[in-house]
Amino acid sequence: MKYIVIIGDGMADWPIERLDGKTPLMAAHKPYMDMMAQDGYCGKVLTIPDGYPSGSDVACMSLFGYNPAKYYTGRAPIEASGMGIHLDKNDVAFRCNLVYLAIHPDKTFMGDYSSGHITTEEANILIQDLNKELGSKEFIFFPGVSYRHVMLWKDGMWEMETTPPHDITGKEILDYLPKGKGADRLISLMIDSRRILEGHSLNRKREKASRYPANSIWLWGQGKKAQFPLFKDNHGLTGATVTAVDLVKGISRLAGFDTPRVEGATGYLDTNYRGKANKAIELLSDHDIVYIHIEAPDEASHEGNIDEKIKAIENIDREVVGPIFESVGDFVKFLIVTDHATPIAMKTHHATPVPFTIFQKHNRIGGCPSGYDERAGERLFDGEALIKFFITGH
Numbered sequence: 001m002k003y004i005v006i007i008g009d010g011m012a013d014w015p016i017e018r019l020d021g022k023t024p025l026m027a028a029h030k031p032y033m034d035m036m037a038q039d040g041y042c043g044k045v046l047t048i049p050d051g052y053p054s055g056s057d058v059a060c061m062s063l064f065g066y067n068p069a070k071y072y073t074g075r076a077p078i079e080a081s082g083m084g085i086h087l088d089k090n091d092v093a094f095r096c097n098l099v100y101l102a103i104h105p106d107k108t109f110m111g112d113y114s115s116g117h118i119t120t121e122e123a124n125i126l127i128q129d130l131n132k133e134l135g136s137k138e139f140i141f142f143p144g145v146s147y148r149h150v151m152l153w154k155d156g157m158w159e160m161e162t163t164p165p166h167d168i169t170g171k172e173i174l175d176y177l178p179k180g181k182g183a184d185r186l187i188s189l190m191i192d193s194r195r196i197l198e199g200h201s202l203n204r205k206r207e208k209a210s211r212y213p214a215n216s217i218w219l220w221g222q223g224k225k226a227q228f229p230l231f232k233d234n235h236g237l238t239g240a241t242v243t244a245v246d247l248v249k250g251i252s253r254l255a256g257f258d259t260p261r262v263e264g265a266t267g268y269l270d271t272n273y274r275g276k277a278n279k280a281i282e283l284l285s286d287h288d289i290v291y292i293h294i295e296a297p298d299e300a301s302h303e304g305n306i307d308e309k310i311k312a313i314e315n316i317d318r319e320v321v322g323p324i325f326e327s328v329g330d331f332v333k334f335l336i337v338t339d340h341a342t343p344i345a346m347k348t349h350h351a352t353p354v355p356f357t358i359f360q361k362h363n364r365i366g367g368c369p370s371g372y373d374e375r376a377g378e379r380l381f382d383g384e385a386l387i388k389f390f391i392t393g394h
Contacts, residue, residue, distance in 0.1 A: 004280065004334050010056075013025065036357050042377030044379070059349075064383075075095055092152070094186070097148065099114070110218075126202060145266075167348045235289075239287055277320045277324050281323070296312035325361075
């Protein structure tokens with residue numbers, strides 16, 4: 001038996017008036033996902049335990065079968081693993097967003113958590129220049145993908161409160177700056193970054209082109225080195241993951257999975273959907289289980305864009321689920337799932353049980369007449385139990 005897990009990030013939502021009370025999953029044309037739900041096994045999975053942040057770090061960890069209560073140390077160290085950054089025992093990793101701050105005489109607002117989805121090439125220049133100016137033996141900046149980067153604080157502090165920038169779009173930032181022991185060091189770095197970034201030639205070009213400048217960093221998601229038992233030791237299966245997001249690469253590498261690069265995979269709405277599907281089909285030949293993670297629905301949700309979210313869901317169905325279904329044999333088991341809800345109305349993540357479906361071509365059992373959406377299934381799993389059930393059937 002071979003296994004495919006397709007994670008549409010942030011697909012779940014709330015009913016939307018403009019969609020006549022439907023969610024984007026209900027409104028989207030997705031014949032393959034719906035067929036799998038109608039002929040397969042449906043249920044719901046609680047990926048975010050009580051007391052944990054409602055982000056893809058916790059949720060995707062759950063969907064790889066790792067209980068966050070046992071293994072979660074923070075978001076940034078997982079991303080650092082995905083980027084190949086080594087952490088010593090006392091090092092602290094921070095997620096370092098390149099953001100656009102809307103600065104007014106008396107207040108400063110989070111204008112855009114992604115600096116208008118700055119390109120990876122542009123962002124790398126800015127992060128490298130920041131490291132030259134602000135980096136030291138204590139603080140090191142590492143470039144990642146688009147707006148997503150990592151700062152390492154050697155022998156640093158981490159027991160403080162920080163806020164994801166995508167949670168505060170359009171809000172005044174003062175109440176959301178880091179708080180607690182060591183927070184003053186982070187705030188100083190964020191202020192100093194503005195001095196370097198606001199006048200940077202690359203940002204001046206972006207402004208001339210009517211694009212958001214990346215005029216500040218935002219530090220959050222801190223944690224110490226993460227360690228997981230290997231997925232193969234837990235389940236006896238070799239694995240690989242197709243993703244453009246360092247966070248999911250990090251979870252995958254900690255699990256002992258291969259994480260090949262896919263040309264044109266961006267972690268955004270313009271990602272190479274078909275390239276991801278083709279890579280997954282290729283990986284199935286010499287791996288037992290392959291995960292495919294697609295970030296696009298979540299990004300559309302953060303932007304509050306209903307049409308783009310529906311389009312992203314339809315692209316996943318047409319360009320990922322469909323081609324894999326048509327290419328593989330009877331003895332491949334599918335798990336279609338989302339990691340968490342990202343309601344358009346909130347523009348951020350929401351911890352709630354989310355739908356899944358398990359499907360095999362040769363074992364059609366009759367599942368959810370409505371298809372794959374938030375109404376699917378009654379039985380509730382946690383992530384660890386779902387992966388065990390998916391693999392073993394019990």
